[in-house]
Amino acid sequence: MPSLLEANALMLDPITSAEFCEIRQTPWAGRGMFAKKTIPASTVVLQSPEPIAYVILQPYRHEACDWCFAYDNGTRWPISYDVEDKKGKRGVAWFSSDECCDMWQERMGALGIEAWIALDQAMTTYRRARSKEKTTQPFLPPTTINKSLPIESEVEAIWSACADTANVILAARLVDEPSKAQRRLLREAQKLALSFIDEDDAFLLLSGVLSLERAGPFDQTLSEPAPPTWQALLELQPSVSLYLKNDSPIVRHVAAIHLLLCILPLPLLPYCTALNALRLFTRDACNSFGIRSQTHGSESEFLGYGVWPSASYFNHSCAPNLVKLSPGREWVFETSREILPDEELRISYLGDLAPHEMDVEERRKQLKLTWGFDCDCPLCLAQLQIK
Numbered sequence: 168m169p170s171l172l173e174a175n176a177l178m179l180d181p182i183t184s185a186e187f188c189e190i191r192q193t194p195w196a197g198r199g200m201f202a203k204k205t206i207p208a209s210t211v212v213l214q215s216p217e218p219i220a221y222v223i224l225q226p227y228r229h230e231a232c233d234w235c236f237a238y239d240n241g242t243r244w245p246i247s248y249d250v251e252d253k254k255g256k257r258g259v260a261w262f263s264s265d266e267c268c269d270m271w272q273e274r275m276g277a278l279g280i281e282a283w284i285a286l287d288q289a290m291t292t293y294r295r296a297r298s299k300e301k302t303t304q305p306f307l308p309p310t311t312i313n314k315s316l317p318i319e320s321e322v323e324a325i326w327s328a329c330a331d332t333a334n335v336i337l338a339a340r341l342v343d344e345p346s347k348a349q350r351r352l353l354r355e356a357q358k359l360a361l362s363f364i365d366e367d368d369a370f371l372l373l374s375g376v377l378s379l380e381r382a383g384p385f386d387q388t389l390s391e392p393a394p395p396t397w398q399a400l401l402e403l404q405p406s407v408s409l410y411l412k413n414d415s416p417i418v419r420h421v422a423a424i425h426l427l428l429c430i431l432p433l434p435l436l437p438y439c440t441a442l443n444a445l446r447l448f449t450r451d452a453c454n455s456f457g458i459r460s461q462t463h464g465s466e467s468e469f470l471g472y473g474v475w476p477s478a479s480y481f482n483h484s485c486a487p488n489l490v491k492l493s494p495g496r497e498w499v500f501e502t503s504r505e506i507l508p509d510e511e512l513r514i515s516y517l518g519d520l521a522p523h524e525m526d527v528e529e530r531r532k533q534l535k536l537t538w539g540f541d542c543d544c545p546l547c548l549a550q551l552q553i554k
């Protein structure tokens with residue numbers, strides 16, 4: 168039996184079928200995207216329509232459309248998907264138009280909406296309980312990881328313990344009539360998960376679990392081709408190094424999968440595994456795109472983030488030859504100049520920062536901090552050689 172980290176490291180071979188470019192191995196940055204032929208300036212080389220997982224950050228949930236991500240200077244969108252609870256009508260998702268609300272509902276389906284409401288309900292109840300507390304302390308955790316910097320063997324041990332607990336929660340969810348002890352276990356597991364949870368992690372994970380459920384089961388033995396969504400996810404480079412940093416999110420991630428297991432509708436539970444959570448979180452870590460307000464320049468707001476698998480093979484360059492645009496839910500990649508055959512197509516990972524206004528040390532420091540790699544782009548290598 169492979170360990171969870173070994174199973175997570177499984178990467179399927181990428182399949183590309185774009186007209187202008189293809190994925191190739193590079194000696195400098197894993198795989199990258201290369202031009203198959205001369206590409207004129209201002210040509211769209213790739214459109215990536217759909218995130219496999221995404222989240223609108225909690226403070227922006229009323230202000231960024233949950234379908235097209237439109238944002239209007241902090242104005243609360245008037246259209247919401249509402250539910251009735253004991254305290255009256257409550258919005259759970261917000262939209263810039265009725266069409267967006269309809270498309271969201273269609274994509275989510277009845278099961279997805281039920282799951283979304285369950286998570287929103289759990290988080291709302293938790294926030295109300297927190298606001299009544301006298302202090303701002305989180306609920307007292309019975310266990311804590313004392314040091315914040317786990318090593319890889321500890322990461323393995325924590326995820327393996329997470330999977331064991333997940334199985335216990337699952338068993339309690341699956342019985343027709345849970346015993347008193349099982350009901351108590353579910354209450355305690357939910358309370359404990361909530362005391363460590365980060366709401367944004369939980370919604371990101373939920374959107375990923377829903378994508379996997381829509382794709383159907385994945386045969387782990389690979390005796391059959393993987394369904395396209397699984398294929399797209401498992402082609403991506405995973406990185407467990409996010410758990411080896413000072414502010415390791417490992418406990419939050421474990422809490423997110425345990426919470427979802429406690430509250431989601433039963434048909435989603437087969438997709439709600441520790442391994443799938445590890446797959447989604449470790450791929451998000453080095454492949455996610457920021458969802459930003461459309462005001463370009465330093466004014467733009469970071470509204471959320473997500474993973475668009477087909478867009479994840481462009482490496483970074485401090486002198487990029489592509490511009491990335493997000494007219495709504497999709498990402499569009501356009502050449503900023505003529506590209507020659509076999510040239511690597513690269514974007515900037517520096518978000519709002521303009522690479523040409525930064526010196527080489529500044530750029531490399533920023534990339535190391537946010538992405539964890541030492542930039543090997545041609546501009547950095549050339550400038551480092553001169554120094």
Ligand SMILES: C[S@@+](CC[C@H](N)C(=O)[O-])C[C@H]1O[C@@H](n2cnc3c(N)ncnc32)[C@H](O)[C@@H]1O
Binds near residue numbers: 197484
């Ligand atoms: C979105 S992925 C790009 C595709 C990736 N190279 C692959 O094989 O799947 C981002 C990762 O690519 C690598 N990378 C991208 N740009 C790089 C650069 N300029 N220098 C070094 N590594 C880079 C880093 O490992 C980074 O975490």
